Amino acid sequence: MIPLRILSTGVAVPDNCVTSSELDKMQRHAHGYCEHRSGVAQRYIADASLRQSKLGAQALQEALRRAGLAAAGLDLVIAACAVPEQAMPATAVFIAQQTGVSAGTPAFDINASCLGFMVALRLAAGLLHDRQYSRIGLVAVDLPSRGIDWDAPEASLIFGDGAAAVILERGAGPAGIEGFRYATYPEGARLCQIRGGGTAHNPRTAVQASDYLFQMDGKGVFRLASQYMDAFLKNLLGEAGVTLADIDLVVPHQASHLGMEHMRRQLRIPPERMVDIYARHGNQVAASLPSALHHAIDSQRAPPGSRLLLIGTAAGLSLGGMVLSL
Amino acid sequence: MIPLRILSTGVAVPDNCVTSSELDKMQRHAHGYCEHRSGVAQRYIADASLRQSKLGAQALQEALRRAGLAAAGLDLVIAACAVPEQAMPATAVFIAQQTGVSAGTPAFDINASCLGFMVALRLAAGLLHDRQYSRIGLVAVDLPSRGIDWDAPEASLIFGDGAAAVILERGAGPAGIEGFRYATYPEGARLCQIRGGGTAHNPRTAVQASDYLFQMDGKGVFRLASQYMDAFLKNLLGEAGVTLADIDLVVPHQASHLGMEHMRRQLRIPPERMVDIYARHGNQVAASLPSALHHAIDSQRAPPGSRLLLIGTAAGLSLGGMVLSL
Numbered sequence: 001m002i003p004l005r006i007l008s009t010g011v012a013v014p015d016n017c018v019t020s021s022e023l024d025k026m027q028r029h030a031h032g033y034c035e036h037r038s039g040v041a042q043r044y045i046a047d048a049s050l051r052q053s054k055l056g057a058q059a060l061q062e063a064l065r066r067a068g069l070a071a072a073g074l075d076l077v078i079a080a081c082a083v084p085e086q087a088m089p090a091t092a093v094f095i096a097q098q099t100g101v102s103a104g105t106p107a108f109d110i111n112a113s114c115l116g117f118m119v120a121l122r123l124a125a126g127l128l129h130d131r132q133y134s135r136i137g138l139v140a141v142d143l144p145s146r147g148i149d150w151d152a153p154e155a156s157l158i159f160g161d162g163a164a165a166v167i168l169e170r171g172a173g174p175a176g177i178e179g180f181r182y183a184t185y186p187e188g189a190r191l192c193q194i195r196g197g198g199t200a201h202n203p204r205t206a207v208q209a210s211d212y213l214f215q216m217d218g219k220g221v222f223r224l225a226s227q228y229m230d231a232f233l234k235n236l237l238g239e240a241g242v243t244l245a246d247i248d249l250v251v252p253h254q255a256s257h258l259g260m261e262h263m264r265r266q267l268r269i270p271p272e273r274m275v276d277i278y279a280r281h282g283n284q285v286a287a288s289l290p291s292a293l294h295h296a297i298d299s300q301r302a303p304p305g306s307r308l309l310l311i312g313t314a315a316g317l318s319l320g321g322m323v324l325s326l
Numbered sequence: 327m328i329p330l331r332i333l334s335t336g337v338a339v340p341d342n343c344v345t346s347s348e349l350d351k352m353q354r355h356a357h358g359y360c361e362h363r364s365g366v367a368q369r370y371i372a373d374a375s376l377r378q379s380k381l382g383a384q385a386l387q388e389a390l391r392r393a394g395l396a397a398a399g400l401d402l403v404i405a406a407c408a409v410p411e412q413a414m415p416a417t418a419v420f421i422a423q424q425t426g427v428s429a430g431t432p433a434f435d436i437n438a439s440c441l442g443f444m445v446a447l448r449l450a451a452g453l454l455h456d457r458q459y460s461r462i463g464l465v466a467v468d469l470p471s472r473g474i475d476w477d478a479p480e481a482s483l484i485f486g487d488g489a490a491a492v493i494l495e496r497g498a499g500p501a502g503i504e505g506f507r508y509a510t511y512p513e514g515a516r517l518c519q520i521r522g523g524g525t526a527h528n529p530r531t532a533v534q535a536s537d538y539l540f541q542m543d544g545k546g547v548f549r550l551a552s553q554y555m556d557a558f559l560k561n562l563l564g565e566a567g568v569t570l571a572d573i574d575l576v577v578p579h580q581a582s583h584l585g586m587e588h589m590r591r592q593l594r595i596p597p598e599r600m601v602d603i604y605a606r607h608g609n610q611v612a613a614s615l616p617s618a619l620h621h622a623i624d625s626q627r628a629p630p631g632s633r634l635l636l637i638g639t640a641a642g643l644s645l646g647g648m649v650l651s652l
Contacts, residue, residue, distance in 0.1 A: 002456060048530070048531045048532075051526060052524070052525045052526065077510075082414055083413045083414060083524055083525055084413075084437075084523070084524040084525070085524045085525055085526045086519060086520060086521050086522070086523060086524045086526050086527070087409045087410075087473075087520035087521075087522060087523030087524060087538070088408055088409060088439055088518065088519050088520040088523075088540070088641050089439050089515055089518065089519060089640070089641035089642045089644075090437050090438060090439060090641075090642065091524070092510075093510055093512050093515050093641075093642045093644075094512070094515060096510060096512050097512030097513075097515060103511050103512075103513065104509040104510065104511060104554070105509075105510060106508040106509055106510050106644070107510040107512070107642065107644070108436065108437060108438035108442075108445050108508070108510075108644075109435075109436070109437040109438070110434065110435070110436055110437075111410075111416050111434060111435040111436075111437060112416060112434035112435070113414055113415050113416060116434075119434050122458070123449050123452070123453070126449070126452040126453060126456055126458075127449070127452060129456065130328060130452055130455065130456075132448070132452075132506065142525075143525045145530075146525040146528060146530045146531065147413075147525075147528070147530065180458065182432040182434070183430040183431075183432055184403075184418075184419055184422060184430065184431060184432050184433040184434075185429050185430060186419050186420070186422050186423030186429075186433070187423075187429065189415055189419050189420060189423060192414065192415065193412060193414050193415060194412060194413035194414040195412050195413075196412070196413060196523075196528075197410070197412060197413030197414075197522075197523040197524060197528075198378070198409055198410040198411045198412045198413060198417070198523060199378045199409060199410070199411055199468075199469045199472040199473075200377060200378065200411045200412050201412070202472060202473070202522075202523075202538045203535040203538050204374070204471075204472045204473065204538070205374045205472065206374075209529040212413070212528045212529050212530070214414070228430070314415070315414050315415035315416075315419075316415045316416065316419045316433065318415075318419075318432070318433070318434075
């Protein structure tokens with residue numbers, strides 16, 4: 001058990017909301033196709049001028065506002081994005097700059113694709129617990145619209161841009177991380193990928209514009225995740241010393257409607273015990289899970305004292321889970 | 327004090343070694359120009375087919391060999407690269423795959439540009455200390471040659487490709503991290519950057535081939551780092567409860583010969599108390615500091631019981647320092 005106090009949460013989305021009806025027209029589909037196919041009623045899509053870090057800073061500022069804190073009250077900024085704003089420097093640097101934290105406040109990135117927030121939450125809790133830092137701003141922001149392959153019928157419909165942030169302090173009471181587990185199966189490394197952006201495919205080696213687009217083999221992800229999820233979950237709950245009956249609310253990565261429905265059935269829990277913001281936001285990549293957490297806390301479905309299960313899959317292919325008491 | 331045991335270290339470089347004399351010819355400079363200008367006698371440059379993760383896996387395998395361990399003995403792989411192999415998934419996934427770790431071993435990235443290794447070392451020590459993991463493979467690998475702007479007289483001459491890895495376990499004795507400090511000054515965010523590779527500059531927004539090249543304002547970095555380094559170092563040593571006289575060996579990020587010489591004078595220490603592999607490797611970005619650490623340990627300049635100061639600057643602009651007892 002790593003004590004941890006979540007002081008506040010915040011989210012931000014771009015101004016531009018695109019309904020699935022509008023997407024039907026834009027992509028020349030029959031009316032109703034995009035929502036039926038994806039389960040997404042609307043998603044937010046940034047215009048080309050919006051900086052990822054600006055949206056991240058908005059979420060962090062919203063979390064600061066809700067905590068009644070100034071940006072100068074943070075002594076570390078962590079960004080957990082699946083894709084950065086630039087190859088260098090870290091996205092956290094740009095977020096720190098636009099949030100207005102004090103000069104000298106450390107800023108670095110943690111990248112575990114769609115589950116970066118969960119991994120970073122675990123690491124942040126440790127840094128608070130051993131008193132390296134006293135108040136951390138953790139931000140996840142992704143703009144998947146910048147990498148959508150509009151010719152890919154599946155992946156193009158499910159994503160939405162967004163940001164979410166939490167303000168974290170060292171826990172003193174019973175709140176904290178009761179269990180954390182992360183597992184990577186590199187046999188699935190190519191199931192979700194963006195080939196460009198790094199040293200492998202760039203103008204110095206060999207690259208085409210499509211290398212900067214997100215590629216997904218949804219069925220492959222589903223197959224591999226299903227193969228490992230049962231044992232993974234059993235081990236996670238066992239290590240935390242709890243059963244599913246002890247979990248008040250499941251906060252899943254909002255990967256896809258089919259994936260979440262499968263997860264819900266696997267867990268054998270009713271819809272009211274699982275947070276689902278997918279239809280209104282789509283899959284916001286690394287911002288997805290903390291956005292769902294924000295909505296759960298904001299709507300008082302996750303009050304102080306409640307025990308949450310954060311769970312999901314990430315490019316890798318990785319499985320991640322956390323038992324978190326608020 | 328976070329106890330930490332470094333079981334072993336390992337390094338890897340590409341096959342292709344380019345001397346500064348060869349570079350003089352390639353870049354049509356007078357004989358001696360490149361070495362005089364950069365302080366680098368030779369650097370390793372990967373051919374276009376070498377994968378960053380393959381070089382990282384070689385370093386990790388070398389560290390495993392030196393520890394007498396199989397890859398299955400790791401329960402976490404962290405990659406700390408300034409630039410990833412691909413935008414997605416994390417570079418650690420590809421390194422884990424090519425190292426042959428057991429399926430399910432978690433793998434994620436930490437990015438603090440040139441100082442990613444130092445930040446990741448601190449985070450890994452915490453994860454071992456609170457018993458989340460028992461043996462971590464931490465790898466830093468960068469291929470700066472993929473982003474060298476050969477028209478930039480300064481930045482093109484100083485970089486070299488490379489990888490370094492450490493195997494870490496929970497400390498039991500007096501070895502560990504006595505102090506760690508990291509400070510980011512986003513006013514210097516544009517002093518070292520690669521604008522492409524993420525959501526800001528790509529085919530969906532607006533990008534040119536030069537956006538994938540590394541840009542550096544060396545004088546600006548030097549000015550900003552000099553402004554903050556004195557107080558930074560004083561605070562770091564103060565928090566660790568040591569003075570410079572208690573430091574057996576300084577292991578700096580091998581940024582540039584002028585930067586390191588300035589650091590040495592600032593610290594008022596003789597050359598034999600500072601590790602310098604720069605002339606034979608150049609600046610290996612995130613792999614630079616752990617490569618220097620490897621050489622210090624391998625050459626028995628940093629025996630068990632010695633106290634090291636790891637120190638350097640990173641794109642951000644960030645300053646990082648650690649007091650580490652072996």
